[in-house]
Amino acid sequence: MQSLKRFFNSFLLIELLRGMLVTGRHLFRPKVTVQYPDERTPTSPRFRGLHALRRYPNGEERCIACKLCEAVCPAGAITIESGVRADGSRRTVRYEIDLFKCIYCGFCEESCPVDSIVETGFNEFHFEKRGDHVIKKEQLLALGERFEKEIAAARAADAKYR
Amino acid sequence: MTELFLSAWEGLPEWTQFTAASVAKIVAIMLPLILAVAYLTFAERKVIGYMQVRVGPNRVGPRGWLQPIADVVKLLTKEIIVPTRANRFLFITAPLLALAPAFVAWSVIPFTDTLVLADIDVSLLFILALTSMGVYGVIVAGWASNSKYAFLGSMRSAAQMVAYEIAMGFAIVGVLMAAGSLNLREIVLAQAGAWGFIEWYFLPLLPLFVVYFVAGIAETNRLPFDVAEGESEIVAGFHVEYSGVAFALFFLAEYTNMILISTLASIMFLGGWLSPLPAAWVPDVPVLGALLGGGIHWLLAKVSFLLFCFLWFRATFPRYRYDQIMRLGWKVFIPVTLVWIVLIGVVHFTPWGFIVH
Numbered sequence: 001m002q003s004l005k006r007f008f009n010s011f012l013l014i015e016l017l018r019g020m021l022v023t024g025r026h027l028f029r030p031k032v033t034v035q036y037p038d039e040r041t042p043t044s045p046r047f048r049g050l051h052a053l054r055r056y057p058n059g060e061e062r063c064i065a066c067k068l069c070e071a072v073c074p075a076g077a078i079t080i081e082s083g084v085r086a087d088g089s090r091r092t093v094r095y096e097i098d099l100f101k102c103i104y105c106g107f108c109e110e111s112c113p114v115d116s117i118v119e120t121g122f123n124e125f126h127f128e129k130r131g132d133h134v135i136k137k138e139q140l141l142a143l144g145e146r147f148e149k150e151i152a153a154a155r156a157a158d159a160k161y162r
Numbered sequence: 163m164t165e166l167f168l169s170a171w172e173g174l175p176e177w178t179q180f181t182a183a184s185v186a187k188i189v190a191i192m193l194p195l196i197l198a199v200a201y202l203t204f205a206e207r208k209v210i211g212y213m214q215v216r217v218g219p220n221r222v223g224p225r226g227w228l229q230p231i232a233d234v235v236k237l238l239t240k241e242i243i244v245p246t247r248a249n250r251f252l253f254i255t256a257p258l259l260a261l262a263p264a265f266v267a268w269s270v271i272p273f274t275d276t277l278v279l280a281d282i283d284v285s286l287l288f289i290l291a292l293t294s295m296g297v298y299g300v301i302v303a304g305w306a307s308n309s310k311y312a313f314l315g316s317m318r319s320a321a322q323m324v325a326y327e328i329a330m331g332f333a334i335v336g337v338l339m340a341a342g343s344l345n346l347r348e349i350v351l352a353q354a355g356a357w358g359f360i361e362w363y364f365l366p367l368l369p370l371f372v373v374y375f376v377a378g379i380a381e382t383n384r385l386p387f388d389v390a391e392g393e394s395e396i397v398a399g400f401h402v403e404y405s406g407v408a409f410a411l412f413f414l415a416e417y418t419n420m421i422l423i424s425t426l427a428s429i430m431f432l433g434g435w436l437s438p439l440p441a442a443w444v445p446d447v448p449v450l451g452a453l454l455g456g457g458i459h460w461l462l463a464k465v466s467f468l469l470f471c472f473l474w475f476r477a478t479f480p481r482y483r484y485d486q487i488m489r490l491g492w493k494v495f496i497p498v499t500l501v502w503i504v505l506i507g508v509v510h511f512t513p514w515g516f517i518v519h
Contacts, residue, residue: 011494013372016479023213023478033216 045154048106049123051097052143054116062116065092069108069117077101078108095137120147187279191268199417200230206473213477240406245308252306257411260299263292264418271425272347274435274458286334286344296419297323300400307403315399319383319390325491326380332499333374336367337430339506350434359438364431369502371431373495378423382416384472386479387487420472428464435461
């Protein structure tokens with residue numbers, strides 16, 4: 001009896017029609033596609049994208065060349081050379097991140113005592129020339145200025161969990 | 163101006179007139195057909211996209227309407243690569259072998275009662291002969307490519323075509339028994355009647371309709387019968403080595419065949435250009451009467467629906483395993499059609515013979 005029922009189910013294409021009903025229903029479902037360049041999926045304030053060096057509100061750069069990030073970096077992507085500025089304060093003369101080595105783990109950000117090196121939510125970057133993947137201090141500071149508002153907002157949103 | 167053209171036309175010798183008129187008719191069929199193929203690919207991507215809860219192509223032109231044009235331009239500008247050890251002559255000939263029968267078959271399709279390029283008496287036989295020619299393109303392509311995958315694909319396709327050609331032929335035998343004619347126009351006219359769609363053959367010949375359509379899907383190597391291509395198994399089957407225009411020709415042939423199968427199914431089982439409404443219901447007013455009465459628009463609507471079914475099947479069913487295809491073709495379809503042919507023959511000689519006319 002059971003096998004007879006199964007035979008008729010498949011012979012009369014009932015199974016197949018049932019499958020087609022499923023796809024037929026999905027034809028009218030609202031679509032889930034996110035039209036990427038126009039629409040974006042929400043990102044967490046903890047998202048770890050491209051790096052940036054921040055400045056204090058008065059324009060002074062935060063980094064004090066303590067080299068903690070260089071030491072903690074598991075990929076060895078950060079290179080720092082320190083020096084004494086004209087006013088006698090200790091600053092970096094060279095701060096480079098090799099983005100090909102970087103694994104975006106966020107340890108540099110965590111280790112930084114002055115919240116200078118941060119990872120922004122920005123993840124749509126590319127390189128057009130060989131060598132561009134090593135980003136210099138000036139570029140990092142420029143990125144910090146460009147994304148300061150987003151960085152500050154993300155830090156504020158995450159502050160109570162720190 | 164018109165008189166000038168008319169007098170020039172009259173002045174031509176008769177054979178020139180005939181040739182020019184025929185060429186004009188051929189172009190009038192071919193151009194919409196190629197355009198339909200282009201937009202069928204677009205419809206396919208859209209429909210499958212929608213069934214997978216995404217939106218499909220929508221970037222080129224308004225709502226993606228220019229996508230097929232962009233695809234054509236891309237394919238035409240690409241390089242045709244001929245593999246070093248391939249048989250050059252056959253490699254180039256194969257796409258043409260696949261494409262030509264797909265187009266030639268359209269010469270006998272009746273779009274309406276009067277709109278036929280060649281109204282020959284054995285048009286059904288003619289189409290059966292031509293569609294079986296299409297498999298040569300696939301086999302030659304697989305052989306000429308000198309590639310294992312292509313060869314496997316063409317072998318599979320050959321076996322599949324042989325298996326399903328028979329079931330398809332038997333389904334057609336049922337139709338011609340019911341209609342008493344091999345002429346497609348007369349087959350449609352035999353389905354005409356006072357009761358509209360109830361008189362069409364898809365009701366008395368329902369199993370044959372299903373078998374014909376499914377065998378048609380198998381003939382065109384569409385999912386779920388696309389073992390000849392089988393992306394996940396043998397890369398792209400018989401056309402792995404093809405690129406550019408040569409690949410586009412295979413593509414064109416496949417989609418032209420899809421439209422051809424749908425058109426044939428609607429002519430043989432769904433009453434071709436006939437209106438589904440009973441004749442008494444069609445009002446005798448200028449526009450509405452023409453719209454609800456028979457006409458080419460009904461044929462187009464039926465073909466579109468069947469083409470949608472092609473896409474629907476593709477979105478729904480996974481690929482058949484090779485032995486399952488063979489089992490379905492030989493052990494299910496052929497017996498079913500044979501039984502139904504005998505049934506039609508028997509019913510003919512009973513008082514209920516009017517059911518199958």
